[in-house]
Amino acid sequence: MSAIGVIGGTGVYDPSIFENIHEESLTTPYGDIDYVQGTYKGKTVIFVARHGRGHSIPPHKINYRANIWGLKKLGVTFIISTTAVGSLNESFKPGHFVLTDQFLDFTKNRITTFYEGGDRPVAHLDVTNPYCPELRSAIESAAKELELPIHNGGTYVCTEGPRFETPAEIKMFHMLGGDTVGMTNVPEVNLANEAEIAYATISMITNYAAGISTTALTHGEVVEMMGQMAEQLKSLILKTIEA
Numbered sequence: 444m445s446a447i448g449v450i451g452g453t454g455v456y457d458p459s460i461f462e463n464i465h466e467e468s469l470t471t472p473y474g475d476i477d478y479v480q481g482t483y484k485g486k487t488v489i490f491v492a493r494h495g496r497g498h499s500i501p502p503h504k505i506n507y508r509a510n511i512w513g514l515k516k517l518g519v520t521f522i523i524s525t526t527a528v529g530s531l532n533e534s535f536k537p538g539h540f541v542l543t544d545q546f547l548d549f550t551k552n553r554i555t556t557f558y559e560g561g562d563r564p565v566a567h568l569d570v571t572n573p574y575c576p577e578l579r580s581a582i583e584s585a586a587k588e589l590e591l592p593i594h595n596g597g598t599y600v601c602t603e604g605p606r607f608e609t610p611a612e613i614k615m616f617h618m619l620g621g622d623t624v625g626m627t628n629v630p631e632v633n634l635a636n637e638a639e640i641a642y643a644t645i646s647m648i649t650n651y652a653a654g655i656s657t658t659a660l661t662h663g664e665v666v667e668m669m670g671q672m673a674e675q676l677k678s679l680i681l682k683t684i685e686a
């Protein structure tokens with residue numbers, strides 16, 4: 444049986460948008476995961492809160508391998524993930540959604556692969572299209588139907604966190620072609636690709652990045668904007684699953 448995976452990022456912890464929900468946990472070779480299984484319009488949905496319930500797991504401590512391995516084991520063939528991001532691109536405004544199509548990896552201390560040698564063959568993942576184009580188009584169509592402001596395409600810069608960036612870092616990322624900045628898409632997207640699960644991420648722009656914004660950035664500001672966008676995001680996820 445195939446299922447749709449939803450990985451909820453900052454501000455997205457509530458699986459009650461789905462029907463027939465029940466909480467479960469699963470032991471994986473990488474550790475245990477908690478998830479919620481439910482349905483929507485007859486389709487099976489598996490929901491994982493990336494930061495744990497109550498946002499207790501920081502980006503660099505997330506067990507990305509357990510989450511993706513678990514979703515694969517549960518029969519997930521598509522993952523829609525959500526991320527809160529800062530914007531480096533003037534036309535990507537707070538309150539807009541972005542369907543990332545490329546990433547720049549500035550993480551430092553994460554295990555980024557299932558292939559660590561030993562009894563597994565060495566593998567080099569092709570990441571020409573890390574974010575599934577068909578899934579992105581489906582999300583874009585759903586957003587257009589709902590009349591939500593969305594950009595299909597954009598380069599996500601993944602930092603190690605948990606701190607926000609310096610204005611000098613943001614200037615550099617902008618020079619390198621970054622459009623958005625967040626802390627979680629790498630290695631999640633790579634692991635999903637290794638597991639042969641179609642993956643797309645809906646980024647919510649919560650703020651202009653450090654130095655572009657005229658004021659200092661706070662987590663509270665990010666969470667507040669997420670709160671404002673939460674209803675739209677829920678509708679977007681449900682409309683995409685329905686299609």
Ligand code: HPA
Binds near residue numbers: 527652653
């Ligand atoms: N930087 C990194 N991560 C973020 C930001 C940001 O400006 N906003 C939301 N998540």
